[in-house]
Amino acid sequence: MKNKNENNIIETSVESTIATESKKSFKDILSSIGGFFKKCISFLRHGKIRNQAFLKRGGYSLIITAVVLTALIAFNWLVGLLSTQFHLELDLTENAQYSMTDENIDFIEDVKYDVNITVVGNKDKETFVSYSNYFAQEILGMAVSNATEYEDMSDYFEQTYNLIAKYKEYNDKINIKYVDFQSPEYSTIQAEYPEAEFYYGDIIVGCTINNNERVKILTFTDIYAVTEGSSSYYGTSYKIASNKLESALTSAISYVTSTESKKVAIISGHSTKPYSSAYKDILLSNNYEITEITATTIAEISNDYDAIIISAPTIDFIPSELEIISKFLDNDGKLNKGLIFFADAASPYLPNLYGFLKQWGVSIEEGVIFETDSENAYAKIKTTFGTFPVALEDDKITQNIGQGAITDYNVPMKVCDPATTARKATALMKTTNTTVIAPLGISAEWAPSDSDTKQQFDTVIQSVETARDNDGNTVTSYVMAFASVEYIQSTWASYKELCNQNIVMAVSDRAAHVTDTDITFTSKFIENDSFIADESAGSTINTIFVILVPLLTIAFGIVIFVRRRNAR
Numbered sequence: 326m327k328n329k330n331e332n333n334i335i336e337t338s339v340e341s342t343i344a345t346e347s348k349k350s351f352k353d354i355l356s357s358i359g360g361f362f363k364k365c366i367s368f369l370r371h372g373k374i375r376n377q378a379f380l381k382r383g384g385y386s387l388i389i390t391a392v393v394l395t396a397l398i399a400f401n402w403l404v405g406l407l408s409t410q411f412h413l414e415l416d417l418t419e420n421a422q423y424s425m426t427d428e429n430i431d432f433i434e435d436v437k438y439d440v441n442i443t444v445v446g447n448k449d450k451e452t453f454v455s456y457s458n459y460f461a462q463e464i465l466g467m468a469v470s471n472a473t474e475y476e477d478m479s480d481y482f483e484q485t486y487n488l489i490a491k492y493k494e495y496n497d498k499i500n501i502k503y504v505d506f507q508s509p510e511y512s513t514i515q516a517e518y519p520e521a522e523f524y525y526g527d528i529i530v531g532c533t534i535n536n537n538e539r540v541k542i543l544t545f546t547d548i549y550a551v552t553e554g555s556s557s558y559y560g561t562s563y564k565i566a567s568n569k570l571e572s573a574l575t576s577a578i579s580y581v582t583s584t585e586s587k588k589v590a591i592i593s594g595h596s597t598k599p600y601s602s603a604y605k606d607i608l609l610s611n612n613y614e615i616t617e618i619t620a621t622t623i624a625e626i627s628n629d630y631d632a633i634i635i636s637a638p639t640i641d642f643i644p645s646e647l648e649i650i651s652k653f654l655d656n657d658g659k660l661n662k663g664l665i666f667f668a669d670a671a672s673p674y675l676p677n678l679y680g681f682l683k684q685w686g687v688s689i690e691e692g693v694i695f696e697t698d699s700e701n702a703y704a705k706i707k708t709t710f711g712t713f714p715v716a717l718e719d720d721k722i723t724q725n726i727g728q729g730a731i732t733d734y735n736v737p738m739k740v741c742d743p744a745t746t747a748r749k750a751t752a753l754m755k756t757t758n759t760t761v762i763a764p765l766g767i768s769a770e771w772a773p774s775d776s777d778t779k780q781q782f783d784t785v786i787q788s789v790e791t792a793r794d795n796d797g798n799t800v801t802s803y804v805m806a807f808a809s810v811e812y813i814q815s816t817w818a819s820y821k822e823l824c825n826q827n828i829v830m831a832v833s834d835r836a837a838h839v840t841d842t843d844i845t846f847t848s849k850f851i852e853n854d855s856f857i858a859d860e861s862a863g864s865t866i867n868t869i870f871v872i873l874v875p876l877l878t879i880a881f882g883i884v885i886f887v888r889r890r891n892a893r
Contacts, residue, residue: 425488425491425495425571426571429571429575430495432575432578432579433492433495433496433499433575433578434495434496436496436498436499436578436582437498437582438498438532438534438582439498439500439532439533440498440499440500440530440531440532440578440581440582441500441502441529441530441531441532442489442492442499442500442501442502442528442529442530442574442578443502443503443504443514443528443529443530443531444489444501444502444503444504444526444527444528444529445504445505445506445511445514445523445524445525445526445527445528445529446503446504446505446525446526447503447505448503448505450483450486453482453486453503453526454479454482454483454486455479456525457482457485457525457526458475458478458479458482459525460524460525460526461478461545461565464524464525465545465563466563467551467563467564467565468563468564474564477565478564478565481549481565481568482526484568484570485526485548485568485570488568488570488571488574489501489528489570489574492574492578499578506525514529518540518542520819521542522819522820523542524544524545526545526548527542527543527544527545528542528543528548528574528577529541529542529543530542530543530574530577530578530580530581531581532578532581532582534582534584535584537612539580539581539582539583539610539611539612540581540610541577541580541581543573543574543577544822546728546822547569547573548568548569548570548573549565549566549567549568549569549570550565550566550567550568550569551563551564551565551566552564552565552566583612583839585612585839586612586613586614587612587613587614587631587632587837587838587839588613588614588615588616588629588630588631589608589613589614589615589616589630589631589632589633589634589833589837590615590616590617590618590626590627590630590632590633590634591604591605591615591616591617591618591633591634591636592618592623592633592634592635592638593617593618593619593636594618594619594620594621594622594623594640595621595635595638595639595640595641595642596635596636596637596638596639596640597639597640598637598639598669600636600637600667600669600810600814601634601636602814603813603814603818604634604636604667604813604814604829607813607826607829607830608833611830611834613833613837616630618633621640622643622646623642623646623649623650624649625649626649626650626652626653628653628656628662630653630662631661631662631663631837631838632662632663632664632665632803632833632836632837632838633650633653633662633663633664633665634664634665634666634667635664635665635666635667635678636666636667636810637667637668637669637672637810637814638672638675638678639672639673640675641673641675641676641677641678642675642677642678642681643677644677647677647678647681650664650681651681654790654802654804655802656802658792658794659794659800660790660792660800660801660802661800661801661802661838662802662803662838663802663803663804663805663835663836663837663838664803664804664805664836665805665807665832665833665836666682666687666804666805666806666807667807667809667810667812667813667814668689668735668736668738668806668807668808668809668810669734669736669809669810670692670693670694670708670734670735670736670765670809671734671765674691682804682806683741683744684743684744685743685744685748685750685788685790685804686740686741686742686743686748686749686750686786686788687738687740687741687750687786687788687804687806688738688739688740688741689736689737689738690736690737690738690762691737691765692736692737692762692763692764692765693708693734693735693736693737693762693763693764693765693767694708694710694735694736694737694756694760694761694762694763694782694808695707695708695760695761695762695763695767695771695773696708696710696756696757696759696760697759697760697761697773697779698757698759701757701759703731706733706769707763707771708733708734708735708763708767709731709732709733710731710732710756710757710760711729711730711731711757712729712730712731712732712735712754712755712756712784712785712808713729713730713754713755713756713757714726714729714753714754714824714828715751715752715753715754715755717751717753720751720753722753722828722831722832722835723753723754726824726827726828726831728822728823728824729754729823729824730754730784730812730817730823730824730825730828731817731820731823731825732784732808732809732811732812732815732817732825733809733811733815734809734810734811735756735782735784735808735809736808736809737762737782737808738782738783738784738786738806738808739752739782739783740752740783740786743788745790747790747791747792748788748789748790748791749788749789749791750786750787750788751786751787751788752783752785752786753785753786753787753828753832754783754784754785754828755781755782755783755784756781756782756784757781758779758780758781759779760779760780760781760782761773761777761778761779761780762777763777782808783808784807784808784809785805785806785807785808785812785828785832786805786806787803787804787805787832787835788803788804788805788806789801789802789803789804790802790803801838803835803836804836805832805833805835805836807829807832812825812828812829813825813826813829
């Protein structure tokens with residue numbers, strides 16, 4: 326008759342197996358050490374060795390040797406056991422390029438929600454690095470002219486792979502998964518995010534809280550800082566300047582785990598064109614609550630809203646409406662509100678609204694911006710062109726955007742002096758200095774005359790009013806102005822290579838006073854051939870283990886020998 330236990334199926338997890346093996350190994354070590362001491366005692370008790378002098382001299386030596394060996398074995402076993410349970414690592418690379426900052430680690434350890442990090446790429450490190458290198462060269466045109474440059478770029482991709490793995494090490498609520506283009510699971514991801522266009526190495530960060538999913542997608546330029554290389558007949562080449570993975574990924578985790586929800590109102594009653602549909606979609610996907618004010622004449626704006634949006638208005642505002650908007654932004658002196666404005670050169674000139682914006686430092690002229698440089702115009706349509714972020718050292722929006730945007734029908738807009746010193750206007754994005762003002766309704770054959778001045782226009786302007794509340798804290802209200810509604814409305818917004826969508830959401834978050842989730846860290850550089858340790862670190866290791874440790878061992882032996890000799 327079979328034993329009932331034979332019919333039992335015991336399922337053992339990887340963790341329990343490791344724990345069992347660790348206990349078994351520990352018992353084996355104790356058994357070996359016990360057997361060693363038993364043999365020592367048996368040897369000392371042997372009838373042929375009863376000389377107490379020998380016991381005193383040789384016995385002490387034998388015991389010391391046994392203790393040292395036992396300590397070494399126990400230490401080696403303990404380190405092995407701890408390495409399976411804790412993060413034990415010594416980063417000897419310059420600038421700590423292989424490890425995370427303490428600030429980042431503290432944040433990751435405090436994450437309380439399940440976060441899914443999906444990397445578009447192969448799970449095997451060598452394959453991931455190799456394919457990333459191919460994608461960077463063939464698709465993005467990154468410059469690689471020799472073996473050294475190839476290794477340098479590969480090091481950055483290896484650095485990314487290693488840093489991603491560390492997030493799981495510091496918090497088991499962070500789940501990391503690699504999905505290759507060829508796998509069936511990739512089709513599922515494409516179906517889940519139909520508007521996204523993924524490339525090799527993109528990272529999808531998601532978190533679901535109270536049945537509400539928030540997602541952030543990191544692309545190549547989010548992860549790496551890119552700089553221009555050499556120029557040739559075929560165009561400009563680019564190189565990776567540094568790795569921003571730590572900042573980008575932690576910021577994305579902070580964003581998707583935020584339970585903060587902001588309320589905005591879209592003033593649609595002044596627009597005859599449905600130019601807010603695409604904008605509403607992106608706001609909803611970023612946890613915003615949206616209300617539409619459809620009245621042709623605004624009677625009031627509730628202080629429950631964090632920001633209001635005016636998108637491509639075709640009907641001007643009357644003075645009483647602008648007074649209501651001013652009252653909303655002032656918020657009884659508490660500020661903490663925002664206005665986001667999208668212009669459209671195809672709309673009629675709106676003197677009342679534009680006069681209000683001028684008080685905030687945003688000056689708008691009649692006409693449409695025309696690009697005279699065909700290299701920066703799209704398909705020879707001179708009103709469709711690239712516009713680029715301004716390099717502002719103290720502004721995280723322009724620091725993190727990197728790439729430019731493409732828009733059409735931009736109004737001629739520039740920063741001007743605000744009505745009060747409490748306000749400050751700053752350009753976040755600009756055209757090139759080869760643009761001019763063209764009249765509305767121009768034909769495709771229109772060309773500027775010598776009297777048309779080539780100049781640079783501002784396409785995204787931030788104006789901030791700053792004050793102190795009753796508790797002495799700094800409070801702000803923002804007016805954000807876009808020179809074209811096509812920053813978000815046109816098909817250009819769906820191109821991941823452009824910053825259209827990124828700049829719109831960054832500006833919207835700031836205007837609505839979304840908690841600053843952009844954790845800033847020092848970019849990581851690859852500055853030496855070895856990714857594990859630089860030359861200085863290698864020299865230190867050699868000095869410690871090749872010279873100092875042997876010398877200390879010899880010195881210790883000499884001391885014991887002398888003391889034994891003097892004891893005779």
